[in-house]
Amino acid sequence: MHRLRLENVGVILVRPAIAGNIGATARVVKNFGLSSFILVDPQASPSHPEAIARASGATDVLERVIVYTDLETALTPFQYVVGTTCKKRYKKTRYFPREIAPLLTAISQQNKIALLFGPERTGLTNADLYYCHTLITIPTAPAHPSLNLSHAVAVVIYELFCQAMGGGVSWSMPPLATAAQLEAMYKHLMQSLSKIGFVLGGENGHTYRVLKRLFSKIPLTEADVRIIRGICRQIDWFSQQK
Amino acid sequence: MHRLRLENVGVILVRPAIAGNIGATARVVKNFGLSSFILVDPQASPSHPEAIARASGATDVLERVIVYTDLETALTPFQYVVGTTCKKRYKKTRYFPREIAPLLTAISQQNKIALLFGPERTGLTNADLYYCHTLITIPTAPAHPSLNLSHAVAVVIYELFCQAMGGGVSWSMPPLATAAQLEAMYKHLMQSLSKIGFVLGGENGHTYRVLKRLFSKIPLTEADVRIIRGICRQIDWFSQQK
Numbered sequence: 001m002h003r004l005r006l007e008n009v010g011v012i013l014v015r016p017a018i019a020g021n022i023g024a025t026a027r028v029v030k031n032f033g034l035s036s037f038i039l040v041d042p043q044a045s046p047s048h049p050e051a052i053a054r055a056s057g058a059t060d061v062l063e064r065v066i067v068y069t070d071l072e073t074a075l076t077p078f079q080y081v082v083g084t085t086c087k088k089r090y091k092k093t094r095y096f097p098r099e100i101a102p103l104l105t106a107i108s109q110q111n112k113i114a115l116l117f118g119p120e121r122t123g124l125t126n127a128d129l130y131y132c133h134t135l136i137t138i139p140t141a142p143a144h145p146s147l148n149l150s151h152a153v154a155v156v157i158y159e160l161f162c163q164a165m166g167g168g169v170s171w172s173m174p175p176l177a178t179a180a181q182l183e184a185m186y187k188h189l190m191q192s193l194s195k196i197g198f199v200l201g202g203e204n205g206h207t208y209r210v211l212k213r214l215f216s217k218i219p220l221t222e223a224d225v226r227i228i229r230g231i232c233r234q235i236d237w238f239s240q241q242k
Numbered sequence: 243m244h245r246l247r248l249e250n251v252g253v254i255l256v257r258p259a260i261a262g263n264i265g266a267t268a269r270v271v272k273n274f275g276l277s278s279f280i281l282v283d284p285q286a287s288p289s290h291p292e293a294i295a296r297a298s299g300a301t302d303v304l305e306r307v308i309v310y311t312d313l314e315t316a317l318t319p320f321q322y323v324v325g326t327t328c329k330k331r332y333k334k335t336r337y338f339p340r341e342i343a344p345l346l347t348a349i350s351q352q353n354k355i356a357l358l359f360g361p362e363r364t365g366l367t368n369a370d371l372y373y374c375h376t377l378i379t380i381p382t383a384p385a386h387p388s389l390n391l392s393h394a395v396a397v398v399i400y401e402l403f404c405q406a407m408g409g410g411v412s413w414s415m416p417p418l419a420t421a422a423q424l425e426a427m428y429k430h431l432m433q434s435l436s437k438i439g440f441v442l443g444g445e446n447g448h449t450y451r452v453l454k455r456l457f458s459k460i461p462l463t464e465a466d467v468r469i470i471r472g473i474c475r476q477i478d479w480f481s482q483q484k
Contacts (some may be wrong), residue, residue, distance in 0.1 A: 054390075154397055
């Protein structure tokens with residue numbers, strides 16, 4: 001299984017109008033470890049104070065941003081161009097990011113991929129879309145499909161980042177108590193609870209099942225078992241004092 | 243297969259400090275069709291002009307936002323609480339949103355789920371995390387893990403929205419040309435190209451394979467086939483004129 005190569009993916013904002021969105025996108029680019037950030041004919045400056053404020057710790061990305069006056073020149077080194085749109089375009093197939101991710105993973109192995117994001121108010125024009133090999137649309141509630149520009153970038157790159165990680169999981173279960181340790185705990189619990197008169201349903205068999213149903217929901221470790229048996233010992237001691 | 247019930251999911255911002263983030267989060271909440279948006283002890287007003295500007299078309303969500311002074315009261319109606327953090331917490335298992343999504347799908351069928359997001363500078367405190375059944379962390383580049391607050395909300399809700407959609411795809415391939423139509427097209431192409439002396443590799447067999455390798459990459463429709471055969475007919479006409 002190949003993993004998506006994020007180092008071959010570039011983010012291109014086409015005619016962005018709001019400085020804050022340029023800064024916020026720089027931050028997202030850094031959050032997900034991309035290296036290529038490009039602006040085409042920006043209507044606001046990447047060195048505007050609002051851009052710098054919203055970039056937070058990613059001002060280095062802002063300083064390295066490459067600015068082109070036209071899209072065609074910006075796309076020169078890229079082999080595959082992905083456009084983002086929330087509009088329905090006649091006769092253009094649109095994919096969800098998650099659907100297209102396996103294809104982009106394959107392409108990214110030996111090709112540079114450009115992700116195009118259009119201006120805040122209008123999105124990419126048809127002229128922009130002519131450069132695109134494929135179009136993606138972020139799934140949203142139908143009533144309000146237009147995401148903020150930097151949010152759209154965040155969601156698309158997050159999806160690609162998940163592909164770049166492969167199916168890796170973030171955690172591992174710690175070592176759990178053995179069946180023998182658990183059975184000894186249940187036996188101890190039953191004995192201690194019976195000493196203080198706690199017998200559910202009037203018979204030991206039922207109490208055992210109830211306790212087991214409760215505690216088996218928790219992946220108990222050896223340390224957890226020690227705590228529960230500590231409580232049992234305290235019950236044992238207390239019941240002898242009375 | 244159950245689908246995640248988004249109507250049972252609430253977004254709670256704990257002590258948000260920046261009005262713009264409250265507004266941007268309201269927009270995200272509306273983008274993905276959630277209904278429950280809650281602030282706990284906000285340090286900025288949801289009616290601040292910056293919040294309203296960033297909410298864009300979601301000022302109705304801002305107007306309906308419910309404000310509590312403490313987290314415990316805000317959590318009263320929820321059965322399951324999910325905290326978000328980018329920090330490593332001692333002995334706390336953290337999941338990626340995509341890992342925990344199947345569990346949240348199951349829980350959401352009959353329970354209300356709260357998603358907690360902490361303040362911009364510090365994130366959720368240990369006291370906040372005590373209310374959480376589970377913790378999630380958005381996967382990021384290790385060097386710069388801290389997402390903007392509203393971006394973190396966008397990524398987590400996007401993930402849940404994908405679960406709510408099920409495995410649905412966004413598109414269907416239009417009806418394609420049949421094998422018979424394609425073979426007739428290849429035959430026509432071969433004849434027309436030979437009329438103008440285009441024979442790759444010096445023999446017809448090789449040309450056929452080259453053309454087939456090229457055109458089979460494209461899912462051709464009947465309309466596409468008509469266009470290609472139209473070009474062939476023009477070549478036929480032109481070659482007779484000379």
